[in-house]
C-alpha cells in the first residue's frame with residue numbers, strides 16, 4: 001500500500017452525507033418560478049391597460065393549465081384546454097404586441113404538447129418561433145424575456161435528448177451556458193440581447209445556470225460510457241467565470257473536479273477533491289455527487305488501496321442521495337460493474 | 342377580450358349576517374364546483390356584468406372558479422368536450438362483474454330475476470380474455486373490478502378464482518389493482534371481510550340498510566321472509582369494532598334506499614348508527630331514492646322535490662349525531678360507466694352490458710343493452726354501446742341537461758333513465774340552494790351551527 005493513498009481510506013471512512021438543503025434550486029422550470037414571474041408581471045402591468053391585463057392573465061393562466069395537464073399525461077384534457085384558449089386568442093389581432101405577449105406562454109406550451117405526442121419536428125419549430133417572438137418584446141422593454149429565450153434553448157435540448165440525439169442536445173446546453181456565463185452569443189437564432197441578460201438579477205442567472213446544468217447531468221448518467229464526450233459537448237471550458245452566487249461556486253468546483261477526472265493526470269488529487277465535494281456539498285446538489293460517485297468508483301479501482309469494503313462504503317453513501325431512483329439505479333449498476341471488473 | 346357571467350352559477354337568496362352590515366349570498370360555480378361568498382353589492386355588479394366596477398381580486402377569483410367566462414364561449418360545448426377529454430384520458434380500466442345471479446334477499450322493489458347460476462369456468466376464461474383484450478387499445482395504469490349483484494358474496498368462490506388472475510393481469514400491464522364490493526351485507530362475516538381485504542384487494546364495500554330493523558326487515562327480508570337487519574348489523578359491528586379496522590385500508594359505506602314506505606326510518610337509523618359510535622367508522626352514509634329497474638318501483642319513490650327536502654333533514658340529522666358528511670357536489674365529468682367506451686358489466690351467464698342496472702332484468706333481455714355473450718365468442722359482442730352517445734346528445738340539446746346549470750356537477754344523472762323518458766335529476770338539482778346555505782352556516786359558525794339548525 002502506498003502511503004500517499006492512505007488519505008483516501010481515511011476520507012472514505014469519514015464520509016458523511018450532508019443533509020443540508022439551502023433550497024435555492026427551483027423545481028421544474030425556472031420560467032414558472034417567482035423571480036422571473038414577478039418581474040414579467042411588473043413589466044406587463046406597466047405596458048397594458050387594466051382590462052387588457054385581465055384578458056392576458058386569463059389566457060396565460062389557461063395555457064398554464066393546459067401545460068399542467070400535459071405534464072400529468074392528460075393529453076386529451078390538455079388539448080381540450082388548448083382548443084378553448086386558442087379560440088380566445090384568435091379574437092386578438094396577430095400584429096399587436098398583446099398577441100406576441102400571449103404567444104410568450106402559448107408557443108412553448110403548444111410545443112410541449114407536440115413533444116408529448118412525439119411530434120418533435122413540429123415542437124422544435126414552435127420553440128424557435130417562441131425565441132423569435134420574444135425579440136420585439138425585448139426591444140419594447142421586456143428584458144426578462146431574454147431568459148425566456150434561453151429557456152426555449154433548454155426545451156430544444158430536451159427535444160434532442162428525447163430523440164436520443166445526445167450530442168446535439170449537449171451542444172445546445174453548451175451554447176446556453178456560454179451565453180449565460182461568458183455572454184458569448186448562441187449560434188442558434190439571432191438578436192440575443194446581452195444588455196437584457198445583464199439586467200436580470202444575479203439570482204435568476206444563477207438559477208437558470210443550475211437548471212441548464214443539473215438536468216443534463218442526470219441524463220448523462222444513463223450514458224456513462226459516453227460521459228467524457230457528452231461532458232465536453234455540454235460543459236467544456238466552463239471554468240473561467242467569476243461565480244456571483246454560492247450555487248455558481250459549487251457548479252464551478254464541480255466542473256473543475258470533472259475536468260480533473262477526464263484529464264486523468266492525477267488520480268489521487270481527483271479522489272481527494274471529489275470525496276471532499278460529495279461530503280461537504282448540500283443535498284440540493286446530490287445529482288452532482290451521484291455523477292462524481294461513478295467517477296470515484298473508477299478512480300478508486302486504480303489505486304493501491306482499493307478493497308471491496310471501501311467500494312461498498314461509497315455505494316452505501318450513494319443510497320442516501322436524494323435523486324430520482326432511475327438515476328440512482330443506473331449509477332449503482334455502473335458502480336457494481338466496476339467492482340466486478 | 343370580453344367576459345360574461347357564466348350560465349353555470351347557482352346563487353342563493355340573500356343571507357343575513359349578524360356580524361356584518363352587508364347581506365351576502367353564496368355563489369356556486371358548477372363548472373368548477375367551487376363556491377364563493379359574495380356581497381349583495383358584488384352580486385348586483387355581476388348581474389349587470391359591470392366588470393370594470395369589480396375589484397381586481399374579486400374579478401380574478403370569479404374568473405378562476407369560472408363564474409365569469411369568455412363572452413364568446415359556448416359553455417355547454419366546453420363542458421361536454423371536457424367530459425369527453427376526461428374519459429379519453431382516464432387510465433383506469435373499470436369493469437363490473439356479477440359473479441352470481443343469486444341473492445338471498447327478496448326485496449319488494451328489486452327488479453332482478455334471481456337464479457342459482459354462477460359464472461362458470463368457461464365464462465371466467467372468456468371474461469378474462471375480454472378484459473385482457475382492452476389493454477391492446479389503451480395504456481392503463483390501474484385495473485379496478487367492482488363485484489356487483491345480485492349478491493356478489495354468494496359468488497365468493499368466483500371472486501376467489503378470478504381475483505388472482507385479475508391481479509396477475511394488472512401486474513403484467515404495470516397497473517395497480519383494487520376492487521369494490523356492493524353487498525347486502527348478510528354474508529359479510531368478519532373473516533370474509535378480512536379475506537376480501539387482504540387477499541382480494543377490496544378497498545371499498547357498500548352495504549345497504551333500509552332503515553332500522555323494523556323498516557329494513559319489512560323490505561329487505563330473505564326470500565323466505567326472514568329478517569336480516571340484526572344479522573347484517575352484527576356483521577358490521579364485528580368488522581367496525583376490530584382494532585385494526587382503520588388500518589386495513591378498506592372503507593365501508595352505508596346506503597339507505599328509500600321510498601315513501603320507509604323514509605320516516607332514515608333519522609332513527611342515523612341515530613341507531615350513532616348510538617353504536619360508528620360516526621368515524623362509516624365512510625359515508627347516503628340515502629338513495631328507489632330507482633326504476635325497468636319496473637314500477639320508482640313510482641313509489643318520493644316525488645323528487647320531496648326527497649330533496651327530506652335529504653336536507655337527513656344531512657342535518659347526521660351532523661347532530663356526530664357524522665360529518667360532505668354535501669356539496671364535486672364536478673362529475675363521467676356520469677357513469679355507460680358513457681365510457683371500455684367499461685363493461687358481465688353477469689353470471691356471460692352476458693355483457695354497458696349499464697349496471699340492466700342484467701337479470703327481464704325487460705332488458707333481448708334489447709340493445711345486452712351487448713352480447715362471451716360464450717358466443719368475443720367477436721360477436723356488439724361494438725355499439727347504446728348509451729355511449731349520451732354526451733353528444735346532451736350537446737345536441739336532446740335532454741333538459743343541455744340547458745341545466747347543474748350539468749357540470751351532475752353529468753346528466755342517468756343516461757338510461759333519460760332514454761326511457763324518466764327524469765334522471767338527482768336531489769342536488771332541487772336542494773342545491775339549501776345545501777349552499779348549510780355550507781355558509783358551516784363556514785361561518787362551524788359544525789355546531791348545523792347541529793343546532795336541526796334542533
Ligand code: SF4
Pocket residue numbers: 676677678679695696697698728754755756757758
Ligand atoms: S345508465 Fe344509469 S343505470 Fe346505467 S350505469 Fe349509468 S347511471 Fe347507472
Ligand code: SF4
Pocket residue numbers: 741742743745746747748751752753754755765766767770
Ligand atoms: S340530470 Fe337533471 S340535474 Fe342532471 S344535468 Fe340533467 S337536467 Fe340537470
